[in-house]
Amino acid sequence: xxxxxxREYPVVDYQTMAEFVGHERLFRTADGVFWLHMSSDGRSxxxxxxxxxxxxxxxxxxxxxxxxxxxFWDFAMVAAPLVPTFRSxxxxxxxxxxxxxxxxxx
Numbered sequence: 001x002x003x004x005x006x007r008e009y010p011v012v013d014y015q016t017m018a019e020f021v022g023h024e025r026l027f028r029t030a031d032g033v034f035w036l037h038m039s040s041d042g043r044s045x046x047x048x049x050x051x052x053x054x055x056x057x058x059x060x061x062x063x064x065x066x067x068x069x070x071x072f073w074d075f076a077m078v079a080a081p082l083v084p085t086f087r088s089x090x091x092x093x094x095x096x097x098x099x100x101x102x103x104x105x106x
Contacts, residue, residue: 001027001028001029001030001035002027002028002029002030003025003026003027004026004027004028005025005026005062006023006024006025006026007023007024007069008021008022008023008024009021009022009024009066009069009070010022011040011070013043018042018043019042020040020041020042020043021040021041021042022038022039022040022069022070022073023038023039023040023041024036024037024038024061024069024070024072025037025038026053026058026061026062033052034052034053034054034055034057034058035050035051035052035053036050036051036053036058036061036072036076037049037050038050038051038070038072038073038076047078048078049073049076049077049078050076050077051072051075051076051077053072057072
């Protein structure tokens with residue numbers, strides 16, 4: 001996986017009016033898949049999310065105006081840290097179990 005670009009931007013929580021910093025990092029895998037990792041700092045509970053982007057979404061993300069930064073946040077899955085006791089900059093999402101594995105008892 002290759003790191004491509006990152007950005008930081010100020011965010012105001014509309015419910016509490018608290019200010020914090022949003023971070024977004026774009027990665028590309030060897031097979032050409034784009035992943036956007038998002039996180040927040042300065043909140044009482046830090047949160048991380050990840051979303052797989054199509055090529056069109058990646059281009060849209062790259063061209064976003066500053067007032068649109070963070071637009072993919074609500075569409076992303078909550079990311080689970082690689083090591084639960086240590087907050088790392090790379091996380092993976094835990095996908096739900098597939099129906100196939102449940103039906104075969106795996």
